[in-house]
């Protein structure tokens with residue numbers, strides 16, 4: 055196998071027997087890949103987009119996906135922020151070469167997650183608050199496996215697709231995201247299939263890490279600061295992991311500071327970080343009820359455990375910023391004025407947080423979702439119907 059898995063807590067190295075995303079010694083830490091061969095940058099033989107970096111993806115083959123983020127330097131945002139701002143644009147805007155038909159970076163994660171599962175012959179179940187489910191609905195037919203998506207009822211109107219992949223089963227959960235998560239895990243156990251693993255899935259993180267390689271290839275250096283709005287924190291951890299590999303190979307000098315943004319009033323990571331605490335507070339309400347950027351509502355982010363955001367932000371002298379709905383919408387308006395492209399709420403939050411931060415050096419802003427209005431001009435967008443509606447474990451019977 056071209057990689058080992060390594061526990062970020064005890065350092066144990068072990069083989070990936072398929073969906074082995076926790077340490078065999080019982081640590082709760084993040085488990086990362088360690089690839090045997092070095093990455094060859096500028097290696098055009100491997101194809102374009104994410105597949106160009108297939109040497110550092112935990113899969114053997116590839117599928118037909120060809121989308122990729124679009125990188126550019128923004129003079130306008132640079133003058134607003136007062137330092138050099140680069141944008142990693144994930145979304146739909148063919149005019150700038152961005153053709154993600156589900157409009158968010160989740161699509162990239164899903165492509166490699168699907169490939170990873172297919173190579174291991176595994177059907178998968180997972181929970182999503184919208185964007186990930188949209189990507190699975192759109193792309194699952196690229197691979198010959200079955201995918202079970204558990205989505206909370208109150209975000210169901212965020213779902214869309216052009217053609218729903220026939221190998222997906224869409225389950226509406228009458229409950230919170232945590233309920234959807236619990237039911238997806240339980241369903242996977244009962245059905246004898248794999249729980250996809252979310253941000254703990256190395257396929258998902260390693261493909262998001264390719265953004266660091268693309269940036270280095272394009273500009274010849276890594277940014278001083280990486281800025282992203284986070285729910286679970288997967289994207290930020292991935293960018294750190296990618297940067298770390300490049301630094302360890304001697305291809306880049308230093309790690310970017312990892313800066314994360316969340317949407318007021320639900321800002322568990324910002325709150326914990328500001329108090330220099332490793333523990334996340336317990337929230338007894340459903341953040342989907344109160345937050346504008348609904349994808350930023352993870353109550354159990356990848357923060358406390360070894361190798362999680364707390365460690366990464368500490369190592370890189372990172373920071374955490376919150377932005378209100380009003381600030382987010384103003385930031386979205388600014389982006390619209392400059393580029394004529396609508397941002398998803400989470401991307402608005404990231405930009406708003408950047409605009410109120412005092413940062414020095416080069417900054418990479420991850421626009422994690424954008425261009426839905428533009429997409430609707432080119433595609434007939436449909437609201438998918440739930441195949442099943444469930445509320446509790448007993449209801450899973452109907453799907454089994």
Ligand SMILES: [Zn+2]
Nearest residue numbers: 061064077081
């Ligand atoms: Zn361990």
